[in-house]
Amino acid sequence: MKWIDIQDSHLQQILDWRTSDAVTRYMYTDIDYSLENQKKWFASIQADETGRYWLMEHRGELVGFISITDIDWRHKRGFWNFYIGNPKYAMIAGLLGAYMYNYAFYTLGLEKLCGEVLDRNEGVRALHQKLGAREVGVLEHHILKHETWHDVHLFEMTKKRWQDVGQKFSKYVPEVEV
Numbered sequence: 010m011k012w013i014d015i016q017d018s019h020l021q022q023i024l025d026w027r028t029s030d031a032v033t034r035y036m037y038t039d040i041d042y043s044l045e046n047q048k049k050w051f052a053s054i055q056a057d058e059t060g061r062y063w064l065m066e067h068r069g070e071l072v073g074f075i076s077i078t079d080i081d082w083r084h085k086r087g088f089w090n091f092y093i094g095n096p097k098y099a100m101i102a103g104l105l106g107a108y109m110y111n112y113a114f115y116t117l118g119l120e121k122l123c124g125e126v127l128d129r130n131e132g133v134r135a136l137h138q139k140l141g142a143r144e145v146g147v148l149e150h151h152i153l154k155h156e157t158w159h160d161v162h163l164f165e166m167t168k169k170r171w172q173d174v175g176q177k178f179s180k181y182v183p184e185v186e187v
Contacts, residue, residue: 010108011184012063012075015054019064020047022071026094035092035130037152063185072098075105077113077122085120089113102132106140107178112185114168121167127152128160137164141174
């Protein structure tokens with residue numbers, strides 16, 4: 010698994026993924042199909058010192074987007090997020106947490122990663138649980154999307170917990186472009 014820096018040349022692909030039903034149905038918001046807005050988003054993430062953003066590449070193909078956001082460097086915590094844009098690679102989603110935890114804890118030096126999952130995204134909720142993340146709560150009636158209220162499930166993984174439960178995933182280390 011390779012994580013590559015996002016370039017201007019990737020923006021059309023990201024826009025296509027992000028506005029596809031397979032991705033946007035699990036996101037808090039829907040975005041307009043606008044390359045101009047995508048360029049503004051790109052400028053904002055380039056200036057974001059509390060986030061790290063990549064495209065995932067597997068076997069030479071772009072497969073999706075992954076990030077760590079809202080990093081609090083003092084308290085060494087952040088939120089991780091991802092989506093698979095290329096449905097041909099949907100099956101790799103189950104291991105993304107292992108890649109992310111190994112990178113965040115052993116490369117970035119974070120102590121805790123959190124995740125938020127929309128209630129309808131049962132697959133990603135199961136992914137967090139399978140990797141040993143602790144569900145710490147549910148924000149009820151939290152997101153209004155298409156005139157329907159959704160709950161948001163909150164998960165956390167600490168470095169200490171990952172050292173205990175993640176040993177079998179130690180080989181899952183992403184190759185990250187710096």
